[in-house]
Amino acid sequence: MCAAKSLQEYKGIPAEPPSGCYYALQLWLYGKLVILENFLHVHLWKIFSLLVFLALLCFGLKMATTQVDFYKLWVDQHSALAAELEFPAQALRNAEFQRLDPMFGRAGKFHQQTQQSSSPLGGPPGSEFLNSVEAVIQTVDYQDGEPGLLNPKALLDHIDLLIKIHRLEVTVHKSKWKLEDLCRRAELPALNGMSHIQSYMEDIIPCLVVTPADCFYEGSNALAPGKVIHVPWFNNQFMLQWPNLSPLALLRELQSKYENQSRPEVEALVDLLLRAGVDQGYLNRPCLDPTDLSCPKQAPNHQDSPPDVARILSAGCPGFAANILHWPRDIIVGGRRCSSPRHAASENLTVPCSSRHPEESGRLMTASTLQSLILLRSPMDLYRTVYQNDPYKLDVWTLADAQNVLDQWREGLKQLLIVHNQAIAPALPWRYSTLTDNSVRELFSQNTYQIPVVKILGAVFLMLLYSLLCLLGWREPSRSQCWLALFGLVLSVLALLAGLGVCAIFGLHFNVLTVQVLPFLALGLGMEGLFTFTTCHTCMLARGIAVARKSGQPNVTASSSSAAATPRVLTEHGTGLIFGALAMSAAFFSAVVIPVPLVKQFSLQAGILVLIQSATVMLIFPVLLKLDVMRRAKQRMDVLCCLRQSVAPLNLHSLYPVVDACAPTPAASDHPADPSAKPVDERRDTFSPAAAAAAAAA
Template sequence: MLTLIEAPTGKNTDNETVPDNSRPGQRLLDYSQGNITNEFDDDQEVGNNRLTRYIKSWRRFFVGKSNSSDYSQEWKREFMVHPTMSDADMTLQQIYLDNAQGSIPTLAIRSVIQNNVYMLASYVQKKPWLVLTCVMSLFLICTVGLQHVRFEDDIVKLWVPKGGHLNAEINFYSNLKKEFESQKDVWSHYNEKHFIRPFIDEKLKNYSDDDDIGGSYQVLIQTGEEEEENLLTKEKLLEHVELIKEIKDITINLYGLNWTLDDICFKPGDLSIKSESMAKDYQPVIESLIPCIWITPIDCFFEGSKPMGPTPPINLSNITLLGYITELPEENTLKWTNINPKQVVDDLSKVTNLGTMKEFFDRSEIGMGYLDRPCIDPLDPECPSTSPNYYNALPAFKIFDESLKKRNISIDSVLTKFVDTFDSFNFFFITINRKQSTDDKYYNSYRVSFMEFLRSNKEEAERLFKLTSYPLYPNYGKVVKNGCKGFARGVMNWSRNMIFGGVNITNDGEMTAEAMQTIILVSSPKEIYTAFANNQTSRHQKLINGGIIDQWNVDMAKEILKVWQRNFTQSIYNHKLNFYSEPDYPDTKIEKRRLHPLASTSIGDMLSEFCQFNYTVILFGYGFMILYAMYSQGKIRNYKLSHDSSVSLAFFGVLSVTLSSIAGLGISTWLGIEFNAATTQIVPFLTLGIGVDNMFLLLHNYHTVTKSVKKNEVGVLLKETGMSILMTSTNNILSFLAGTVLPIPALRSFCFQSCILLTFNLIGIFTIFLAMISIDLRRLKDGRRDIFCCSYEVHSSDDEDDRNYNENGTKISIRNESIIERALSRSNTVSINNNNAYQSLNFIKGNDSEDEKSCNQLPAKGIIHRLLRKYYIPFLRYKIVKILILVLGLGLGIIGYIGTFNIKQGLELSDVLPEHTAPAAFLRARDRYFSFYPMSIVIRGENVDFAGKQKLIENLRSDIGRLSYVVKNGDSQPSEPFWMDLFKNWLTRLQEKIDKASSDGLLIDFDERILNGSIEVKYPDLQVAYSLLCSYGDKEDCSRVGKVKLIQNGIVNEEGFYNYLYGWHEYESMLYTVSQARFYPPLYKLKEGTGNMTYRYFIPPIPKPKYSEIPFYMTGLSDTETIVHMIKEVRAICSRYTELGIDNFPSGIAFVFWDQYLNLNITILKAIGIITFAVFIVITILLFNVWAAACICFTLMIMTLELAGFLGYSGIKLNPVSAVSLITAVGIGVEFTVHVMYSYLTALGTRQERMEMAIDRVFVPVIHGAISTLLGILMLGFSEFEFVVKYFFIIMSALIIIGLINGLIFMPVLLSIFGPNTEIKVKGNKKRLLPPPPLSRDIDLPNRRIKTRSTVTFPTTHENVME
C-alpha cells in the first residue's frame, strides 16, 4: 500500500539535506523501500560496469558524452517521448543497458551529429563575443568583393548555354577570326604578287569586334490609333514617310562634330572607280548618292526616296560632268527624288570609264530608282511624271489661271513662282536635253506652289477636278500585297511579312494591315571606324575638318553608334504620335503608344538599368520581414515586453541573415559569378524567405530549452534543432545546385549564387545567431525585459504554471516539483532497472493507457496551438477523414499530372524585360504583329569541296527553302539572294559575252587587240571573262579559251571555280555584300594589270571559305511550339547534309533563344531526378531510414506534380525560368515534410500517437516558416520584370500553399497509416523511455568531468505526480 507522508522536519529519512530551492513538505515513500534499494544497487554495479566497457571501447566516439544529470525534469519529460531527437547518446546508453532496442548505426550517426553541433553551440555560448567578432569580420571581408561586381546585360551571353553545340556554333566565327588574326601579319611572296597589301591599322591590332558579322540595327513599328485599324491609307503611309525622314535627320554632337544616320548606316559595298577615269574626281559626290540600306514599306512608293537623301542634296552647279547627261532635274540639286540612276550611268559610260559599275547597275536592276513607282499622294509636287499615277495638273492650272485673270487677280499674289537657277550655268555644259514648251515652262514655274494650293484648299481642288480629272490614288493594298523592293530591285526584296503585320486579305483580294515595320541597318563600330579612317573616302575629310583625325579610334566609333541609337529610341519613344489630348484639356498629354522603337542597344540598356539593386524594394522587403519576425516573437505582460519575449532576437536574426546574404553575394563576386536581373531581383528575397525559417525554428524551441536545461542551453538547443536545420538547409542547397543542370548561364548564375547565399545563411545561423542567443540568454536569466534591458520584470509564476500540468493538460493540485527534483538530483549514481522504474512511474501516475494524449506534454500556447489541439488533431483521428485526405491528396496528384498535358512551352522576350519600358512594348507589338526571324545556314567550309559539291549546296538551300516557314518570292524561291546564284548569273553573262566575241572572231590575238586599243575588245567585262578562262588554280593558260566554258548547264567549271569566285568578289563587290555570303577569311583587293591590260591578268584562286552564309527569313513563328518545330526541321536537314559532306549549322535568334526547348523536358526530368535522389540520399544518411526517406520523396513527387499541374491550369508556360522553380520546389518542399517526419520518427507510441505528437510539435514553426518564406518573396510581386512576378512570385506562392497542404495534412495521415516504425522500442513495449542513470565518475570520459551525487534509496519518479 502506498502512503504519502509529510515529514514534520522537512528532511528525508536518510538524513540528507534538502536543497534550498526545494519545495518543502512533500515526501514520496515506497512501502517496500528496502527491497528496491538492494535491487537498484545491484543493477547500478552491473550497469556501470557495462557502460564503462562500452564507453572505453571504440564506441566512445558516439556514446557516453551525454549525462542525464545535466538536465532538468522538464527536459527529461521531453526525452521520455522523443528520446532519439532529444539525445541519441543517452538513447544508446539505454540500449546498451538493455532497457530498449533500436538501430545502433542510426543512433550512432545521430549521436555524432548531435554531439558535434552541441560542442559548436556550447563553444559559441561560452565565447559569444569572440565568435560574433570573428565571423562578422570574415563576412565583412567577403562583402569587399561587391566593389568588383560585374553585371551581365548581354542577353545572348545570359541566355546561350556555355558548352555544347550551340556555344560552339556561336563562337565558330570568333574562333576563326582569332586564328586568322594571329597569322595576318605574315605577308608571303605569293600575296605580294597577286594582292594589294592592306593597310595595317595599329589601332585595330588588339581589337576584337564580335559584331563584325551582323552589324547592328534599329527597328520601328507603327500601329494604329484604334484596334485593328487599317494602316494602308494615305495618311498613315505618309506618317511613316515623315517618321523615317525624322530618323534620318536625327543628329548628335560628339567630339565636336555632328553625326547623323548617314555616318553610321550600313551601305552596300565600296565604290571603286579607276584613277584614270574622269569620274574619279567626283567619287565623293557619287558616294553620297549610295543610300543607307533599310527595309521599309514605303519602298513600294515614290515617297520611299524622300528619306534617302543625300543630305544635303548635291549641288549640280559643281559637277561639270553632268553636261553629258541627257536628262537633268528641274531644280539645281540632285537627290533620289529626282535622279534617274540608269540614265546617268548610261550617259556617263559613253564619255568615261566607269569600270564595272554600269554592269552592276544593270544586274542589280536599279533602273530608274524610285521615279517609276506609284506616289502615295499624286498631288505631291515632287511626284515625278514617270510615276504610274502622276497627276498632270496643267489642265487644272490653266482653268485656275484663267479664273484668276477674269477676276483681275495676279497669280503671283496666290502662288509662288519657282526660279530655275540651273539655267544660269548652262554655258558650263556641252549638251543639255531640257526642251520645254512655253506653256510647260510657265506651268512648271508655278507647279510646286499650285500643287500645295490644291492640297490645302479642298473646295477649290474639288471644283477643278470636276472640270478636268481627279488624281489617281493607288490601291495601297494591291501595291504592297507582294511585298516591296529596295532601290536595287534585283537583289533587295522585302517580303510582305517583314514589313506589314496584322495582315488580312479580303475576299476581293485586297490587303489590309494593322502594323508597319521599318528596319534600318547600321554598321559595326569597326566598320564605322574603318570607313572614316580610310583616306580614300569622303568621310575621312570630316575627321580632318573636325581636328580629331589623330584621336580617332574604334571606341569613339562605338560611342557615336551607341549615343545615336539611344537618341533614336528616345526621340521615337517621346514622339507626339504616342500621346493625345482630351478636347477639354488640350495641355494634358495622355500616353497611347503607336510607335515602338528598338535599337540593338535598347535591350542591353534596359537590362543594365534594372540589373542594379533596387534598394527601396529591398528595404521594404526586409522591413516587412523584420516586423513580422518581431511581432511573432513578442510577448507582452503589463503592456510591456516580458523577459521571455524574443523581439530583439528576431530583429537581429533577420539582420544576421541579411549580413550572411550580403557576404554570400560578395564571395560570389570573388568567384567570378556575374550578376544579372535574377541576382538583383530575386536572390535577396528568396534567400531571405528561406533563410529565416531556421531562425524561427531555433526561436520556437529557445524558451522551452532554457526552462528545462540547467547549463549549456544553447548547445542543447542546437542538439535538438540542428538535425532539422541541417536536413532542410542541405536539401535547399542541393536543390539549387541541381538547378545548375539547366545550361542557361543566367539561371546557372542564379542557382550558384542561391547555393552560396544559403550556405552562408547556414553558417550565419550556426555562429552569428547562436552568439546573439547566447548574449540574450544572459538577459533572460537576469529577468531583464526584452529590448528594455535596464528594466527587470516582477517575478511571475508563469513559468511554474507552465510546468504544473499533467500529460492530459490538467493542472495538478499540489506543488510536487521540488519532490521530484530532490529525488532525481540525489540519484546520480543509481542504475535504474527499467521495469522497476516503470512500476514506480505507474505507481505514481497510474497505468499508461492507450487513450493517453501523447502530444500535449506542455500547455498550448497561442491561438494556433490551442486550435490545433482542440480541433485539428482530434479531427485527424477519424478513419473516414484519413481516407478522404488520402484520396484528396492522391487525387490532387493525379489532377496535377493531367494538368501537365496543358503546359505549353515558351517565354516571351517581352517578359524578360521590365514592364512599361520601350523595348518591352516593342517586343509585345512584335510578338503580336511580326512573327518572322532572320536566319542563315553557316557552312563550315574547311573540309567542304565547294567546286565539286555545287549542286549539293544548292540542294541544301532548296530543301530549307521548301519549308513552310521560309519567306518566299513570287517564284516560290527564298526571298534572300543566294551568293551561288548571283555568282552563276554573273558567270553566265560573262560566258555569253565570250561566246559572242568568239563568234565575232575577237578572241584570236585577244591580248594584242587590247594592247592596240581595239575598240571591239575594250569592254571590261569581256576582258575579265577572258582572264577568268585563262586562270585555273595557280596556273594561267590562255590556250583553254574556246575549249572550256566558265559555266555550263548551271555548273561552274570546277578547275577554275575558286579563281572565278575571286573575280566575282572583286568586280561584283556590291552584290557580294547584298548576298550576305560573308566569306571568311577576308579577301584582299586584287592587283590588276596596267595600262590597257588593266582587266587582263591572272586571277588567283580564292582561299577556301572556312565560313560562309546562306541567308533566309522565317515567318509564321508565332509561338514556341511552332519555333521548336521549325528548329527541329531545319536541324534535321542540316544534319543530313553534314553527313553528305556539307558541314553546316543553322544560325539566328530563333536558334539561340529557343534551342534549349529541344531538350528542356528531358533536362527538367533529369534535374528533378537528381535532386530527388539527392534528397533521398541525404535523408537516408541523416535519418538512416530508407522508408522515411521514401515517404518524404513520395510526398515531394506529389507536390511537384501538383505544382506542374498548376502551371498547366494557370497558363504559366514551361521554360528554363519556370523550370528553376520546378526543380528547386523539390528541395524547398523538404521544409514542409522533413520536420514532420523527423518528429514522427523520433517519437514513441503507436503510429497515430506519434503522428499527433509530430503535428503538435512542428505545426506552429512550419506555419511560421511558410509565412516568412511568403513574406520573403512578397516583394517579388512588385518587380518590374514580368518573368519575376510570373515565374517566381506566383510559382513560389503556389509552392508554399501546396507544401502546407501536403506537409501538414496529407503527410501526417500518410504516416499514421504507412509511416516507418519508431527508431527504438522500449523494453516491455512501453511508450515512454526514462533517461539513463547518471554516469559514474569512475567512467573515464575524455574532456568531461562527472560530478557524483548521493544515492537515493527510493525509486526515481516522473515530475507529473498525481495526488
C-alpha cells in the same frame, strides 16, 4: 557509459544497442554540439565579435566585378563551341589584316590589337565584322472598325520620322556623324570606261532602309533628304536629287544630246539601270497626298483620290532598285488583320492573317504595326573606311572608336524617338519604339548594374512582418519574441552581404542572376534556420514546464524555471541544420558541371551563401536565445527591454502553453488507472537530445 545510457533512454533503444558507426558518429556529434553550445553560453558577449568579422567580409564587395557580356555568360571560353566560333573570326581578322594598306604603318598595331582577346569589342568572336539592324517600330492599339496604321496620315508621319533620323547628327571626338556616314549601301559593279562618273553614281546610291514608305512617291524624300548631287557632263552640270530623279530619262537625254560622244559608256550604264530596275526612280509610284504640288505627273493617282494603302502594302514594297530590292509584307507590316473568307459579306469582320498560308487569307484590311529597318555598317567596316579615306585620323582612330560612334548614334536614335513621341502625343494615337542592336546588351547591363533596392527592401519588410506575426505575444509582453525576429533578420542580411563579399574575394563575377535572384533566395533560406531554432526553443521550454507540473509545482515563476536550465537548441537541432546546409550547398555546387558560365557563377555563389548563413545562425543565434531566456527571467518586455512587466508570479502554463507538436507523454494521473498497465518511466519524458549530449560530454 553514462552518455550511452542517456542516449538509449532518449531514443528508447534497447539496453544493449548495436555497436555501429552510425551510433558512434551520432553520439560523437551530440557531444561536440554540447561542447560548442556550452562555449557559446559561457562566452556570451565575446561571440558578438563574429559580427565584426562579418562586417569586414562585407568590404570584399569593393572587389566585385560584373559580367554583362551576353556571349561570355552563355558560352564557356574553354569549350569546343568557343573554339569553333573563334576559328572563322580569326580567319576574318587575318584577311582584314592583309587588306589594310601597310603604307600607313598601322597594320601591325591593328593585328596586335585583334589578337588580344576573342573579340576586341566584347561579344562573340568576330562580332566586329557583323553588321547591325536598327528597327523603328510604329504601333497603335487596334480596335474593331478602325483603320489602324494602313492610312496615308500614319505613313506620312512615319516618313517624317525617317527624315529626322537621316538628319540626326552626333558628335564624337570633335567629329560630326550622320546616318549617311554609318549606313550600309548597295555596291555598284566596276564599269569599264566609266571611272569618271563612278564616284557620282556611288554617292547618289541611298542608305539601305527597309521601309513601307518605299511603296509611295513620298518615300523618296526619306532616301537622302536635302542631298543634291552635281554631276558635270562635258560643258554642262546636272543636278540629281531623288524626289525628281528619273535616271533612265536623264541618260536618254544625254545620249540624244551628245549623240556618239560617250555612247558606249551611256549604253552600259542604261543597261545596268534597266537590269536593276532603277528606271524612273520614284516618279511612277502612287502619292500618299495626290493634291500635293510635288506629286509627279507620272504617279498613277496624280490629282486623284488617295491610294488604297492596304492593297499596295499587301504585295510588299520595292526598294529604289525594284528588280533587286524588294521588302516582303511580313517584314514591314505587323499585326495584320484580313477579311474573313467565310464572312465575305461583312466588311468590318476581320481575322488575323495567316503567314503560313497566305492564299487562305482574305484581303488585307488593317494593321497595328509598321516597321522600318535601318542597316548600319559593322565596326570593322566603319573603321576601315575612315582608316583609308581620312589620313588625319590615323593617330587617334581605333576600332573601339568606331564602335563608340555607332553606340552614340543608337543612343541619339532612342532620344529622337522619345522627343517625337512627346510631340505627337496629344493628337495622334500611335507611338514609336526602337529595337537596336544593343537592346539585349543594355538589358543585361541595366539589370546587373541597377540593384533592385526597392524590391529587396520590400522583401525584407514582408519577412519582418511575417516574423513579427509569428513571434508576437501581445497578451504577455515578456513572452513575446519580436526582438528575435528583428535581430535575426538583421543577422541574415549581414550574412548575405558577407557571403557576397566572399564571392567577390574569390573572383566570382556578379551577373544578372546575382543581383536579381540571389538576394531573395538567400534571404528565404537564411530565415529557415532562425524559425527552426525559435520553434525548438519554445517547445523545449514548454516541455520543461510540463515536467514541472508533473512534479507538483504548478506555480513556478519564470525566473526559477529559467535559472534551472537553458534549452539547448543547438544540441537538439544542430545536426539537422548542419546536414541540411551541407546537402543544400552540395546541390548548388553540383551545378558547376553545367557548361554555362552564368549557371556556374550563380551556383557557386548560392552554395557559398548557404554555408555562411548557416554558420552564422549556428554560432550567433543560440546566443540571442540565451539572452532571450535571461530577459524572460527578469520579466522584461520584448523590444523595450528596459521596461519590466508588472505582473505577479505567473503560472508558466499560461506563458508557455504546451502544443501538440512538442507535448510530452501525458502523466498517469490524467487517465483512469489501468491495473494491467506497467509503470511509466518518467525519465523518457524528461530526457532530450540535450540531456543525452550533456551526458556524453561528461
